[in-house]
Amino acid sequence: MSNAVLKSDAxxxxxxxxxxxxQIFDLLIEDMxxxxxxxWGDLSFEDAAAYLxxxxxxxxxFVTIAMDHEDEDNLDQIANVIAVAKAHDIKVxxxxxxxxxxxxxxxxxxxxxxxxxxxLPEQELxxxxxxxxxxxxxxxxxxxxxxxxxxxxxxxxxxxxxxxxAGGTGATTFAVNLAWxxxxxxxxxxxxxxxxxxxxxxxxxxxxxDLPRRETVLELLSDTEAMDSExxxxxxxxxxxxxxVLTAPTDMIPLDMITAEDIxxxxxxxxxxxxxxxxxxxxxxxxxxxSVLEAAHVYFAMIELDMRCAQNTLRLKRxxxxxxxxxxxxxxxxxxxxxxxxxxxxxxxxxxxxxxGIAIEVMMPDGGKPVAQTNDHGAPLAVSLPxxxxxxxxxxxxKSVHEVNQSEEAAVQG
Numbered sequence: 001m002s003n004a005v006l007k008s009d010a011x012x013x014x015x016x017x018x019x020x021x022x023q024i025f026d027l028l029i030e031d032m033x034x035x036x037x038x039x040w041g042d043l044s045f046e047d048a049a050a051y052l053x054x055x056x057x058x059x060x061x062f063v064t065i066a067m068d069h070e071d072e073d074n075l076d077q078i079a080n081v082i083a084v085a086k087a088h089d090i091k092v093x094x095x096x097x098x099x100x101x102x103x104x105x106x107x108x109x110x111x112x113x114x115x116x117x118x119x120l121p122e123q124e125l126x127x128x129x130x131x132x133x134x135x136x137x138x139x140x141x142x143x144x145x146x147x148x149x150x151x152x153x154x155x156x157x158x159x160x161x162x163x164x165x166a167g168g169t170g171a172t173t174f175a176v177n178l179a180w181x182x183x184x185x186x187x188x189x190x191x192x193x194x195x196x197x198x199x200x201x202x203x204x205x206x207x208x209x210d211l212p213r214r215e216t217v218l219e220l221l222s223d224t225e226a227m228d229s230e231x232x233x234x235x236x237x238x239x240x241x242x243x244x245v246l247t248a249p250t251d252m253i254p255l256d257m258i259t260a261e262d263i264x265x266x267x268x269x270x271x272x273x274x275x276x277x278x279x280x281x282x283x284x285x286x287x288x289x290x291s292v293l294e295a296a297h298v299y300f301a302m303i304e305l306d307m308r309c310a311q312n313t314l315r316l317k318r319x320x321x322x323x324x325x326x327x328x329x330x331x332x333x334x335x336x337x338x339x340x341x342x343x344x345x346x347x348x349x350x351x352x353x354x355x356x357g358i359a360i361e362v363m364m365p366d367g368g369k370p371v372a373q374t375n376d377h378g379a380p381l382a383v384s385l386p387x388x389x390x391x392x393x394x395x396x397x398x399k400s401v402h403e404v405n406q407s408e409e410a411a412v413q414g
C-alpha cells in the first residue's frame with residue numbers, strides 16, 4: 001500500500017478518499033478534515049480494491065471516490081473498487097469533475113450511493129455523509145400503494161406535459177390535480193391515468209400524494225431497453241388505485257443521465273397502458289425535452305403575471321421557433337389569475353399576451369394558502385378542498401379535455 005497515506009492508526013480510520021491524486025481535489029481534503037478530523041485515509045485506485053478486502057479495513061464506513069475526465073479511461077478499475085466496497089458493506093460517495101453523464105451513469109449503476117460535483121458546494125460533503133450513514137427507514141410500501149391495474153399494451157394514451165415557466169408557478173400542483181380529476185371525470189367508466197414525475201432532481205409529486213420513493217424508478221430509467229409493460233407497471237405506485245405514479249428517483253440524479261431514447265420508451269410504454277399520461281416536467285430544458293414536446297398532444301405551460309415568467313416565455317418561444325419545434329402545442333395557463341371584477345388585472349393579462357404574441361387560454365384562480373397546506377398533507381384538492389376555486393377550475397378543465405378526447409376518438413372510429 002505504497003501510495004496510501006493514513007492519517008491515524010488503522011483502528012480509528014472510518015473513511016478513505018480514493019483517487020488518482022487526492023492533491024488535485026484540495027477542497028475534498030479540507031472537507032474530509034472538517035467532517036472527520038484525522039479519522040480518514042487516502043488510497044490510490046491501484047491500492048484501493050486490495051486494501052478494502054483486508055481486515056484492517058473492517059472499520060470503514062464509507063469511501064469517497066474522486067475523479068475527473070482523465071480517469072474515464074480507467075472506468076473499469078473504478079467500477080471494480082465500487083463493487084469491492086459494496087461487497088464489504090461500505091458506502092460509496094462519488095466526487096466528479098467534468099465527467100460525462102454516461103460514465104457517471106455507469107458508476108451509479110455499479111453501486112455508488114451518492115454523487116457530488118466538484119468543486120464541492122458548501123456543506124454538501126457533510127450532508128452526503130449524513131445521508132449515506134443514516135439507516136433507511138424500515139417502512140414497507142403500503143399495499144394500498146401497489147397498483148392493481150394490469151398491463152394491457154392496448155391503449156393509445158393522450159400525453160399531457162406540464163411545465164412551469166418559473167419556479168413556484170404551481171405546475172406540480174396543476175399536474176397532480178389534473179391527473180386526479182381526469183381519473184374521476186366519469187361516473188361510469190373512469191379513464192386509466194398515469195402521472196410521471198420527470199423532475200428528476202427536485203420532483204415533489206410523491207410528496208403531494210404522500211407516496212414513498214423507490215429504488216425501482218432509477219433501475220427502470222437506467223435500463224429502458226430492457227423495460228416492458230410489466231416492468232413499467234411494477235415501478236408505479238398507486239394513489240387510491242386511481243392515479244398511477246412514476247415518482248422521481250429516491251436520490252438526486254443529473255437530468256442528462258437519461259437520454260431522449262429513454263424518455264421515448266417510457267412515454268410509449270405509458271401510452272400503451274393508460275388513457276392519459278400526465279408528465280410533470282422540470283423547469284430546465286434538457287436534451288430530452290424535445291422528445292416530450294414532440295410526443296405531447298397538448299403541452300401546458302404555467303405562468304404568472306410577472307416579469308420573470310414573461311421573460312422566460314419569450315426565451316422559450318424563441319428557442320423552439322429557432323429549432324422549428326412545435327411551439328403551437330403549448331397552451332399557456334395563467335395561475336393566480338385576476339378575479340372577475342379585477343379590470344386592471346385583466347388589462348395587464350391582455351397586455352402580457354399581446355407583448356409575448358401568445359394566447360393565454362386557461363385562467364386559474366388563486367386557491368390561497370390552503371392549497372399549499374393540502375400539498376404538504378399529501379392529498380389532491382378534491383379530497384381536502386373540494387369547494388376551493390382552484391380545484392373547481394381544474395375539474396372543469398379535466399372535463400373539457402376528456403370530452404375533446406372522446407369526440408376525437410368517436411370521429412376516428414366513425
